[in-house]
Amino acid sequence: xTQPGRFVSAPGLLFAALGLGALLxxxxxxxANRIVEGQGVKVWSLAGAxxxxxxxxxxxxxxxxxxxxxxxxxxxxGAILGLAGxxxxxxxxxxxxxxxxxxxxxxxxxxxxxxxxxxLMLLMADALADLTPGPFARAGxxxxxxxxxxxxxxxxxxxxxSVLQEFASRKNGFLDAALRHLGLAFGSLAAxxxxxxxxxxxxxxxxxxxxxxxxxxxxxxxxxxxxxxGLMIPIFSWVGETVPGAQAIGIAGIGFAPAFVALVLYSxxxxxxxxxxxxxxxxxxxxxxxxxxxxxxxxxxxxVELPLGLPIILTGVRIVLxxxxxxxxxxxxxxxxxxxxxxxxxxxxxxxxxILLGALPTVVLALVAAIVMDILVDLVRPxxxxxx
Amino acid sequence: xxEIDRITKTYNGVRAVDSVTMTVxxxxxxxxxxTSGSGKTTLLRMINRLEEPSSGxxxxxxxxxxxxxxxxxxxRIGYAIQGHGLFPHHTVARNIAAVPELLNWSADKIRAxxxxxxxxxxxxxxxxxDRYPAALSGGQQQRVGVARALASRPDxxxxxxxxxxxxxxxxxxxxxxxxxxxxxxxxxxxxxxxDMEEAMRLGDRVAVMDAGRLVQHGxxxxxxxxxxxxxxxxxxxxxxxxxxxxxxxxxxxxxEAGTAEGEALQVGASLRDALSACxxxxxxxxxxxxxxxxxxxxxxxxxxxxxxxxx
Amino acid sequence: xxxxxxxRPALVLLLLALVLRPAWFTPVFAPFAPQGGPVIYDxxxxxxxxxxxxxxxxxxxxxxxxxxxxxxxxVTRPAGAAFRPLSRTITxxxxxxxxxxxxxxxVPALGFGAGPTLVALFLYGLLPIFENAIAxxxxxxxxTMEAARGxxxxxxxxxxxVELPLALPVILTGIRLSVVIAxxxxxxxxxxxxxxxxxxxxxxxxxxxxxYVLQGGLIVGLFAVLIYDALVQLEVRLARRIGAQSx
Numbered sequence: 001x002t003q004p005g006r007f008v009s010a011p012g013l014l015f016a017a018l019g020l021g022a023l024l025x026x027x028x029x030x031x032a033n034r035i036v037e038g039q040g041v042k043v044w045s046l047a048g049a050x051x052x053x054x055x056x057x058x059x060x061x062x063x064x065x066x067x068x069x070x071x072x073x074x075x076x077x078g079a080i081l082g083l084a085g086x087x088x089x090x091x092x093x094x095x096x097x098x099x100x101x102x103x104x105x106x107x108x109x110x111x112x113x114x115x116x117x118x119x120l121m122l123l124m125a126d127a128l129a130d131l132t133p134g135p136f137a138r139a140g141x142x143x144x145x146x147x148x149x150x151x152x153x154x155x156x157x158x159x160x161x162s163v164l165q166e167f168a169s170r171k172n173g174f175l176d177a178a179l180r181h182l183g184l185a186f187g188s189l190a191a192x193x194x195x196x197x198x199x200x201x202x203x204x205x206x207x208x209x210x211x212x213x214x215x216x217x218x219x220x221x222x223x224x225x226x227x228x229x230g231l232m233i234p235i236f237s238w239v240g241e242t243v244p245g246a247q248a249i250g251i252a253g254i255g256f257a258p259a260f261v262a263l264v265l266y267s268x269x270x271x272x273x274x275x276x277x278x279x280x281x282x283x284x285x286x287x288x289x290x291x292x293x294x295x296x297x298x299x300x301x302x303x304v305e306l307p308l309g310l311p312i313i314l315t316g317v318r319i320v321l322x323x324x325x326x327x328x329x330x331x332x333x334x335x336x337x338x339x340x341x342x343x344x345x346x347x348x349x350x351x352x353x354x355i356l357l358g359a360l361p362t363v364v365l366a367l368v369a370a371i372v373m374d375i376l377v378d379l380v381r382p383x384x385x386x387x388x
Numbered sequence: 389x390x391e392i393d394r395i396t397k398t399y400n401g402v403r404a405v406d407s408v409t410m411t412v413x414x415x416x417x418x419x420x421x422x423t424s425g426s427g428k429t430t431l432l433r434m435i436n437r438l439e440e441p442s443s444g445x446x447x448x449x450x451x452x453x454x455x456x457x458x459x460x461x462x463x464r465i466g467y468a469i470q471g472h473g474l475f476p477h478h479t480v481a482r483n484i485a486a487v488p489e490l491l492n493w494s495a496d497k498i499r500a501x502x503x504x505x506x507x508x509x510x511x512x513x514x515x516x517x518d519r520y521p522a523a524l525s526g527g528q529q530q531r532v533g534v535a536r537a538l539a540s541r542p543d544x545x546x547x548x549x550x551x552x553x554x555x556x557x558x559x560x561x562x563x564x565x566x567x568x569x570x571x572x573x574x575x576x577x578x579x580x581x582x583d584m585e586e587a588m589r590l591g592d593r594v595a596v597m598d599a600g601r602l603v604q605h606g607x608x609x610x611x612x613x614x615x616x617x618x619x620x621x622x623x624x625x626x627x628x629x630x631x632x633x634x635x636x637x638x639x640x641x642x643x644e645a646g647t648a649e650g651e652a653l654q655v656g657a658s659l660r661d662a663l664s665a666c667x668x669x670x671x672x673x674x675x676x677x678x679x680x681x682x683x684x685x686x687x688x689x690x691x692x693x694x695x696x697x698x699x
Numbered sequence: 700x701x702x703x704x705x706x707r708p709a710l711v712l713l714l715l716a717l718v719l720r721p722a723w724f725t726p727v728f729a730p731f732a733p734q735g736g737p738v739i740y741d742x743x744x745x746x747x748x749x750x751x752x753x754x755x756x757x758x759x760x761x762x763x764x765x766x767x768x769x770x771x772x773x774v775t776r777p778a779g780a781a782f783r784p785l786s787r788t789i790t791x792x793x794x795x796x797x798x799x800x801x802x803x804x805x806v807p808a809l810g811f812g813a814g815p816t817l818v819a820l821f822l823y824g825l826l827p828i829f830e831n832a833i834a835x836x837x838x839x840x841x842x843t844m845e846a847a848r849g850x851x852x853x854x855x856x857x858x859x860x861v862e863l864p865l866a867l868p869v870i871l872t873g874i875r876l877s878v879v880i881a882x883x884x885x886x887x888x889x890x891x892x893x894x895x896x897x898x899x900x901x902x903x904x905x906x907x908x909x910x911y912v913l914q915g916g917l918i919v920g921l922f923a924v925l926i927y928d929a930l931v932q933l934e935v936r937l938a939r940r941i942g943a944q945s946x
Binding site: 011122125227230231233234254322329347358359363367 | 789879891924
């Protein structure tokens with residue numbers, strides 16, 4: 001078959017083509033207020049010719065650097081340069097467009113920006129896949145990216161964007177929602193771990209218990225989230241009304257408690273299932289040897305099965321964490337708080353910025369959780385990857 | 389001394405091991421040989437109670453194995469298996485130290501023992517101590533597996549097809565190493581295999597199992613010359629019988645005064661080696677050497693005569 | 700297994716009754732309805748909501764299967780090898796995007812209605828199928844592949860006669876994961892004005908009518924569990940057939 005050559009990266013070529021195409025699409029939109037539909041603005045009419053040219057050149061050069069295959073570092077550099085270019089264009093475009101557009105006018109990134117952003121992120125991921133950085137390098141990179149993001153947001157360079165204006169008008173609510181969201185996601189994970197881990201260990205030793213538990217848990221997992229949250233409501237309102245003192249500690253049909261329990265139920269399968277799979281992953285010959293040398297079942301668990309199964313068990317925790325960060329959005333529908341509150345309010349009011357204010361942090365949170373957990377999973381791998 | 393007394397294992401009414409009785413002398417190697425499904429592995433696993441006997445008992449130095457808890461018993465019995473079963477997440481040193489750790493030996497004592505065993509198995513401690521099993525060759529992994537089984541100076545070492553996963557060249561070396569180390573340490577070993585060649589090469593005594601029963605238990609020479617059943621005879625192989633027998637006798641038994649042409653054999657070599665040398669080079673006698681000095685010769689006629697004398 | 704043979708038809712009957720004859724359940728749900736409020740959701744027929752819900756899921760999943768399997772085939776050919784690392788990253792990271800967030804983000808781009816729901820279901824549905832199809836196509840038994848080459852099958856014949864049939868059970872697992880997620884996400888689709896069974900639950904939440912919530916929750920839950928179960932049975936049967944063939 002025809003290879004695109006030893007020097008040209010095929011994905012890089014694809015990214016360049018897609019990216020240049022996206023440059024022709026509207027880069028930002030400007031609208032008269034936060035509800036009405038906006039007007040697309042092409043990248044070359046964002047601001048003064050000089051300012052925009054710098055950004056366009058940075059993006060184009062960044063995309064071009066992604067094409068040669070030989071130096072992955074150069075491709076990574078290209079992605080970073082391109083992203084910086086995008087940021088520069090937003091910083092130049094937002095104030096320029098708002099200038100004289102009226103008190104309630106809003107500017108936001110449009111389809112062109114989002115496409116370029118996606119393409120450049122993919123370029124970065126592709127270059128990183130070539131470089132295969134170790135866990136510490138990835139942790140460093142993640143920290144650097146998050147710090148850069150925090151710096152940009154804190155500096156106010158993007159404060160003119162409509163999402164951030166939406167944020168500015170709900171600062172306190174946002175903080176509450178963030179805390180509530182994290183509380184739901186991590187709290188339910190902790191509860192699921194406390195229940196699920198011992199259950200998994202028990203299931204590991206007993207096939208009959210395993211045969212009963214895992215199918216029940218996977219059926220629980222199958223129930224659509226909205227239905228599960230909904231089904232919690234009658235149960236919890238009944239508990240709230242009949243158990244004395246339950247209402248005093250916040251147990252009622254809607255709110256935090258039913259959302260929390262629904263998330264715990266969803267989390268049990270990955271925790272129990274991966275604990276069972278992890279403990280069973282030790283080589284059979286090693287288990288036979290452990291038995292033969294006189295380890296008790298407890299010693300076998302602690303010295304052999306657990307350390308060898310830890311990566312798989314932690315992968316279960318990763319699945320739960322990412323899943324719960326997403327599902328916690330649904331809590332917004334039953335008064336459980338979290339970023340879902342913004343998402344569903346935004347959908348009700350057809351206020352795009354409000355939807356984004358809820359959805360974007362959720363996505364970032366889920367991605368960061370996934371990357372951090374992947375790093376942890378790599379760190380607990382019991383043997384260094386050695387090929388004899 | 390290990391006494392196996394009418395030991396039986398029944399699975400769903402089928403007797404996998406049927407009333408086996410035998411005695412293993414201290415400091416010897418007993419090889420249990422049989423086809424798959426003959427019950428040889430089950431017999432071995434009942435000795436350290438990885439399988440509980442349905443009836444009968446095993447006594448080690450007079451004490452019944454049923455008198456102690458199984459895991460305590462197993463710490464006194466070494467166990468090496470096919471495919472080594474090393475812990476992939478522990479270094480070589482920690483693998484070897486596994487049983488001493490269970491027995492709460494002091495760290496110094498463990499370290500000394502690990503180095504001693506690595507040296508015994510011709511593995512430089514400084515080089516190998518901190519490696520992980522994945523970074524070892526198949527032969528090295530197997531040696532560490534045996535070293536681990538010997539670490540706590542067990543009363544008895546059980547080996548279940550320990551060389552089954554090795555290629556022929558490495559297997560022969562591993563067998564020689566085992567012989568050497570067993571003689572050096574005076575260990576008592578019970579080893580299971582399906583390979584009669586291996587049984588003959590390693591065993592002081594060979595026990596042949598068929599369909600759960602012990603059909604013959606004796607020296608290799610007895611097994612070859614006086615097979616108790618047709619099954620034993622077929623395991624030995626009619627065609628190979630004389631060669632197997634000759635391989636049990638050292639050249640030193642037949643050395644006579646006189647000289648011969650060509651390359652010499654060492655006194656430790658077997659008559660089979662001598663026969664092979666005669667046939668290959670077309671000689672009727674081969675010189676014999678000890679410590680680099682010619683001590684006499686062994687003749688083709690003497691070998692032929694010896695092969696006809698069945699003890 | 701024995702529980703299944705009794706439970707399965709019972710659940711199917713219960714589901715049919717809930718969808719086709721909701722009035723039968725008035726006495727069951729009445730205690731949960733507000734004083735004097737309606738007990739049974741009757742703004743739209745539950746049957747039409749169910750059909751619309753399942754139709755969305757079926758359309759999205761079918762499209763996702765087609766595209767994802769095609770992409771997986773391309774990426775597992777030598778010519779597409781350059782895209783392998785990238786596709787792994789995309790499936791890994793893409794699946795961390797919460798389905799709800801994908802749905803919510805589709806609205807600014809596409810507006811309200813069935814459109815964004817369909818697109819979100821499709822996009823999200825791609826990933827599990829793509830991932831499983833790649834895994835299945837790249838871990839076929841080497842001996843079988845050698846034999847297929849050895850008896851003179853060309854690339855296309857190998858793909859159609861050997862690779863795809865052998866990969867089918869694993870691909871089907873991906874489709875099942877995808878369908879289950881799509882069923883759940885479609886439920887939430889009613890918040891962006893797609894006509895799905897989620898409407899019943901949302902209506903209940905908005906009017907504090909727990910009877911609606913329970914009714915909608917039960918129907919959606921039963922659909923999901925039964926479809927999941929049916930797909931599992933299909934996979935088991937297929938895997939058994941391949942297992943029987945290879946042994």
